[in-house]
Amino acid sequence: MSFQSSAINDEELVHYAVRYGHIISLEVYLNQNPKCINKLYTYGQSKWTPLLAACFYKHEHIVRMLLTRFKPEIEALGTITLHSIDNRLDLAEEVSSLWTATAVNHFGIVKLLIEHGNANINHLIKTHSTALRAACYHNNLEMVKYLIEHGADPHQSKKGNYTNLMLSAGRRYPIIVNYLVNELKCNINERDENGQTALYYAVRSGSLEITKFLLENGAINIRDDKRKVTPLMRAALFGEINLVEAFKDYSTDIEWIEAKELLATSFSGCISRIENLSRTIEYLNEAFELRLTKNLPKQIITEPLELFHYRHECETIEELNQLLSSNTRDSLRIEAILIHQRLLGNDQSDYHDVIYHYGVNLAYNRQYHECFRWWFYEIDLKQKYNSIIQTDHLNHFISLFVQMKFNDHIDIPIEDLLQLFKIMNYVLISNHYRESFDVNLITLLHLITIISRIIYSENLDEKQELSIDYYRDLYKSMRSIIRHQYKTKTTGLSFLHLCTSSLTENIPFSIDYPCWMTTRLLIDCNADVNALDLNGNTPLHTLVQNISSSNVLKTIDLLCNAGVHLDYVNKDGQTPLQLVPSFRIKIIERLKKKMDVICLKCCCARLIRQQQFSYQNILSTSLIDFVRKH
Known part of the structure; x- marks a missing residue:
């Protein structure tokens, strides 16, 4: 069958x-x-x-x-x-x-x-x-x-030299770890492509049992190649007291002292994990006492920075006691940052994270100007050492600008806006950020919108008095951005397309689109009002499809006055007018009124298309492209 x-x-x-x-x-x-x-x-x-x-x-x-x-x-x-x-x-x-x-x-x-x-x-x-x-x-x-x-x-091992022992330690499987080490004699100090050993994986997983076992069986406290920290340092950085204590008999005097110092910083509140200042003081005192007993004074080679108000790290217990007599919380946080800088180095992401999170604390206390100084310092370090600037960090600038200007009604320092312009341009032209290009482009659009509202807003609380020099610098930065003709990778949307669309994702509070002010600023800085996306839509095509009616008529006028072609057709052969929903009567009327003044050149191009005249071998390349758009 x-x-x-x-x-x-x-x-x-x-x-x-x-x-x-x-x-x-x-x-x-x-x-x-x-x-x-x-x-x-x-x-x-x-x-x-x-x-x-x-x-x-x-x-x-x-x-x-x-x-x-x-x-x-x-x-x-x-x-x-x-x-x-x-x-x-x-x-x-x-x-x-x-x-x-x-x-x-x-x-x-x-x-x-x-x-x-x-x-x-x-x-x-x-x-x-x-x-x-x-x-x-x-x-x-x-x-x-x-x-x-x-x-x-x-x-x-797996590619990257990830051994079975690393896997088992990282997944907290003590019986498998024991079998691999004692029965199969696997190399306990094998290093993966980042220089991390099974001991590092055990510490990262938080397994005290496996950490102790590995140390007892000859695991070495090796500094890795990626984060430049040892397993002991990592445990200390994350405030894992029990894990740190497991290393007491398996580390050198200087390793143990520096672990205590890092453990102190983990409780200082300069990073968003935990805060227990009494523990910070306790561990700093222990470290100083050990340095005195072992005759191991601090070796400080970094120059004091203006950002830290030229403070240097405490070198004796007497200096620490003097520090504690001042503003304890903030003083200890700065001390923790200086310890991070000495032990980790300016080029390490862990140090950069501490800098960033200290800025977050400043922002939380509405110390906006100080926050920006720390955040820009973190980005300077990332650029200097070719580290990736987090997309979220860039977005947080925008959120804070919005909070300052539109919620707290505090003027935004123009120097900070200009600095962020430079950073965004650096990110957008760098190959390291190709995967996050569209997200970063939207972030830059938000920055442009904030500036446009500072300049053009009819709300006096939003406007900001600017000097002639600041106007010149802002417009110069804007024109530099426009010259790059940035478009989203996925859909080919220009800034004008984006600011005339109904953006709904990742929009900071108090920023709405379509936005006539952003449109005006872009036009004033020579943005192409007839730019096409991947579907052949102009910004006007995008605008008239918006559900929101806010500012649409005003934005239509801006685009038309700047020379947008109302009769350009997209890949579906539709003009902007043909895309307007029938119930949007005011928009239809406004477009029809504007259509009355279409130039003769456009009429000729449309007639050629309608009559299907052969023109490819007669007209110049630029004119052929012009005809195809009508």
Whole structure:
């Protein structure tokens, strides 16, 4: 009897049978189509043979049937999707059936594939993960031992030199860690591509048990290459007192003293984790006493900065006591920052984070001007050392400008606006920020909108008196931005498209679009009012489709006065007028009125298109482009 299925195609049929464990349906189909046993089927992002799919869906009876009744290619490779640690879908490529079975933690199928299929136990997937690594990931000691007994290589690491020991330490699996170290003799001080060891992973995971075990078995407190901190320093930075104490008998005198100093800073409140100033004072005093006892004075080589009011770090316990007699909280925070600078260095992200979060504290207390000084210092450091400037940090500038000007009615320092202009331009032209280009472009648009409201707003609370020099500098910066002709990567929207649209995402409070003031400023700085997006829409096309009626008529007038073409057609052959909803009577009337003064050149171009005259080989390139837009 022939296997029939009129409702679904063969690919769906095979997948359905395997997914739901319909062994008879699958067997009948494969008997009729034996060549399909090794066919690579596509289902969503997955690519697999029937055997691979059966392993993924944990159907041991189907795997057994395929191995005994047919001759599937055990080492056929495919692609599967798995849930990662943070519950995202990860694509695993070049996976074998055995690796898939271990990845879904099915010991029965693993045994079948090895004992009845002679599967390659050391197959490497695209990332060089092995079946043994997948077993370690699931904390399955029984499976790990089985794989080792059948020839698994315990020393094979994933790309980036991420060992099974690092994985197990990071996932807080003490039994697996013990087995890998004591039974398999894995190198406890192996370093990954960032110079981090299993001890670092244990500390990062917060596992006191594994941290102690590794230290007792010879783990070294090695400074990594990425963050330039040791596992002990990392524990101290995050205020992990118990983890720090675990290192007491396994660190040098200077390592222990500096750990106490970093532990003190973690409780100072200069970062947004914890604040306990009594602990800060306690650990700073301990560190000074140890320095005195061990004769290890501080080695301070950094020059005092104006930003810190030329303060230097306390070098004796007497200086610390004198400091504590002043404004304790702020004094201790500055002290903590200076300690970070000495121990971590100006080029490290941990130090940059401390600088940024201190600025956040200043902003919270409405010390806006001081906040900007610290934030710009952090960005200067990131630019100097080629570190990535966080998109969120740039957005926070905008939010604070909005808070200052439109909520608290405080004038924004023009120097800060100009400085942010330079930073945004740097970010937009840099290849390091390609993935966040559109988000950063929107941030720059918000900055332009704030400036436009300072200049043009009819609300006196928003306007700001500017000197001629400031006007000149602002317009110079704006024109420099406009000359780059920035457009969003995804849709090709210019600034004029964006400010005439109904932007709703990531908009700071008190900024609304469409915005006639932003439109005016862009036009005054020579923005192209006839710029086209990827769908051939001009800013006027974008504007008239807005649901909001706020400022639309005023913005239409601005665009028309600046020379926008009302008869340009988009890729669907529609003019702006044709896109206006029928109930938007005022907008239709305004556009029709403006259409009465369309120039002769436009009429000719539209007539050529309507009459389908041949013009490609007659007109110049610029005129051909002009005609096509009508």
